[in-house]
Each structure stands twice: as C-alpha cells, then as structure tokens.
Amino acid sequence: MALMVPTAIIGVVIKRLSNLVEEEVVMLWGVQDDLKKLKKKLETMAEVLEDAEEKEFQDKAIHRWLEGVRDAMYDAEDIVDDCIVMHKLNLGKKHKIGKRIKAVNSKIDGVHEERLKHSLVPTVRVQGFVPQTASHKQRPETSEEFI
Numbered sequence: 001m002a003l004m005v006p007t008a009i010i011g012v013v014i015k016r017l018s019n020l021v022e023e024e025v026v027m028l029w030g031v032q033d034d035l036k037k038l039k040k041k042l043e044t045m046a047e048v049l050e051d052a053e054e055k056e057f058q059d060k061a062i063h064r065w066l067e068g069v070r071d072a073m074y075d076a077e078d079i080v081d082d083c084i085v086m087h088k089l090n091l092g093k094k095h096k097i098g099k100r101i102k103a104v105n106s107k108i109d110g111v112h113e114e115r116l117k118h119s120l121v122p123t124v125r126v127q128g129f130v131p132q133t134a135s136h137k138q139r140p141e142t143s144e145e146f147i
Helices: 005-021 024-029 032-046 049-055 060-088 097-117
Strands: none
Touching: 005 032, 005 049, 005 060, 024 032, 024 060, 032 060, 032 097, 049 060, 060 097
C-alpha cells in the first residue's frame, strides 16, 4: 500500500517552517536555529521522496522508511501549528517547544540514517519546494503569511 502523505505535505511543511523561522517570536523563544535545522532536514528528505516512493513497492524496508518520514512530517507540522497558536495566544514562553523541536530533529536524524542504507537518489518534484544547490539558492515561493 502506497503512503501518499510525505509528498503531499512536505512542501507545505517546508513553506510554513520558512515563514515561521522569520518571525521574531521564535527568536525570542530561542528556537530559531533548531527550526532552521528542522527545515533543512526536511528539504534533504524531500529530495529523495520521489525515488523512495517508486521503490517502496519492491522494498518493504523503504516502505517502513516512508512511514518514518510520514510520522516526522506530522510531528513537524504539529510543532508549526503549536508555535502559531502559542504566538496568537500571547503565551510569551516556549512551553517546552524547544525540547519538542529537538526531539523531532533527532527523529529525522534517525530517518536520514535509514535513508542512507537504501541508496535513495535525490530527485525533486515536491510542490512548494525548491531545492537549494551550491550555485543557485532560493527559498520556496510563499504567498501565505506566518499567521
């Protein structure tokens, strides 16, 4: 059974993280660097999703890897949502959000290590995501506001 979630949401999550890391409130909470790391890790995963999705039918290990990607996407999206809610409610403190961001980053590190075992090839066709190359760096185009 194909997992449709990773490519369906990774571009959206990356776009939302891009907007979020630019907000002053995440600087005040002291989580901006961790959110930038999270965004970069998701971009790295996005680069190999197409290859993984093509191979998942032949390799159950890749299917399990995609399940880990899906779980990490949901966790990252939950963090973005929580940051937005905390900001809108003027909570003014990070309420353990920093620990949660670090936990998701750690989870993605594990998913990344697993990806290396499968020799997945970077190809990018994730909507809303523009890969960064050494010669031409771009941010995903965004028209949505942070909040």
